[in-house]
Amino acid sequence: MAFVFFTLYGLLSVSNHLRLGTTGFDLGIFEQIVRSYAEFRAPVAELKGPGFVMLGDHFHPILATLAPLYWIFPSPITLLIAQAGLLAVSVVPVTRIAVKLVGRQAGFVIGMAYGLSWGLQTTVDFDFHEVAFAVPLLAFAIERLLREEWTAALCWAAPLILVKEDLPLTVVAIGAYLFLKGQRRLGGWVMASGLVSFLLILKVLIPAMNPAGVYGFAGDLGQDFSWLELPGRLFDHDKKLVLLLSVFAPTALLAVLSPVSLIAVPTLLWRLLSVNQSHWETGFHYNAVLMPIVFLALADVLAKGKLILPAQTYRKMLRVVVSVCVAGSVIGITTLPLSKLTETTTWQADPQVAAAHRLMDMIPDGATVAASNRLAPQLTDRTTVQLFPAIRPRIATDAEWIVVDTHFVNWPRSAAAQAAELARLRETEYRTVAEQDGFILLKRA
Structure with missing residues (x-):
């Protein structure tokens, strides 16, 4: 099953990239x-800013483990395939423990529903992100927690600290789970270690590598955030309620009954408190880490239900859960991102894509290029790429080449501002080398 999902995830993300569906x-x-x-x-x-060290943006040293793969295949596709593999591997522990706890047939249904879950699909559909490492680590860690193999669980959970700066709080939640399961000394030690790691990363390591000497995303909580506002901030927008419902709905809401769901609290908490509305969305990559938690929580609830419920009641509950999982799988195949694999346009040559590549092929290897967002990842493996236009208008474009997609969207600046900047550069510092199908290649005069 994992190999099937690896193939599907890989096909989706690579086909996106080949059709200019990925971004800088x-x-x-x-x-x-x-x-x-x-x-x-x-x-x-360089896309973030001139000489910007990204450990001063987000803390993800685990990305260094991809370097050996990149030595062999120096391409953005390497990252996409690695992400597909990491997410697909997580299907193994989810399915394995589900089969052990609820039986072969129901366990495989849960595993399939997990692999097709919306949180994983939207992650695969949106470029590459470091959270791909967290998904299998969490899946294997929680599997071991459910088997009460505490040391093995912590061995899987510990590397989460190296994935992203918020995940030490997830380690704290794992410690809280251990505490609730009677492992009080171990749980307390894990909670303390996770909290110290979190504070060290946010207060010392990231600011030390950030050009402004701060953690740049602290403002996501708002300028005047007060903990007294916390209860009101959690549910002050319809999107937040939709997010919570979407996370637990694939489990018929039963996952909330398991203490395993406690592990999801830190991720949900920082997202619901954020003033950045994209954190409330069901798209993007933010939901990937929640999927193994809720599906393993479902398996835990079903296992406990088998012990305490009358046999007939348990069978009815199991039928409902299996039906919900099957329905979720059907939705996942037919309406979510993987459905693009069934569309003929995914596999047809696109004249616009060909035109873009003809222009980009004129740029020599090793050049410095300012590129539109959806052209940038086509060039990062062989050139030094900046973003066109720069997010901050005060940062001047100093690239030798500029390649622009004039099908403007309102990012990183408004479409009008992007068009104006392009016109200014064409009239002053750059000459037009080629122009085709809405793509323009400029070279410094």
Whole structure:
């Protein structure tokens, strides 16, 4: 089953990339990070800013483990395939423990529903992100927790600290789970270790590598955040309620009855408290880490239900859960991102894509290029890529080449501002080398 999902995830993400469906923010940035590690340099991403060391943005040193793969296959596709593999591997522990706890047939249904879950699909559909490492680590860790193999669980959970700066709080939650299961000394030690790691990363390590000497995302809580506002902030928007319902609905809401769901609290908490509305969305990559938690929580609830419920009541509950999982799988195949694999346009040559590549092929290897967001990851493996236009208008474009997709969207600046900047550069510092199907290639005069 894991191999099937690896194939599906890989086909989806690679086909996105080949059709210019990936972006500089974030695939291009992550390739620049991995390329830096592969070249034994600090993890700099020029797309973020000139000489910007990305450990001063988010804390993800685990990305260095991709360097050996990048030595062999220096391409953004390497990152996409690695992500597909990491997510697919997580299907193994989820399915394995589900089969052990609720039986072969129901266990495989849970495993399939997990592999097709919306949180994993939206992650695969949006570039590459470091949280892909967290998904299998959490899946294997929780499997061991459910088997009461505490040491093995902690061995799987410990590397979460190296994935992203918020995940030490998930380690704290794992410690709380251990405490509730009677492992009080161990649980207390894990909670303390996770909290110390979290504070060290946010207060010392990231600011030390950030050009402004701060953690740049602290503002996501709002300028005047007060803990007294916490209860009201959690549910002050319809999108937040939709998010919570969407996370637990694939389990017929039963996952909330398991103490395993406690492990999801830190991720849900920081997202619901954030003033950044994208954190409340059901799209993007933010939900990937929640999927193994809720599906393993479901298996835990079903296992406990088998012990305490009358046989007939348990069978009815199991039928409901299996029906919900099957329905979720059907939805996952027919309406979520994997459904793009059934569309003929996914496999047809696109003249616009060909035109874009004709222009990009004129740029020599090793050049410095300012590129539109969806063109940037096509060039990061062989050139030094900046974003066009720069997110901050005060940062001037100093690239030798500029390649622009004039099908403007309102990011990183408004479409009008992007068009104006392009016109200014064409009239002053750059000459037009080629122009085709809405793509323009400029070279410094």
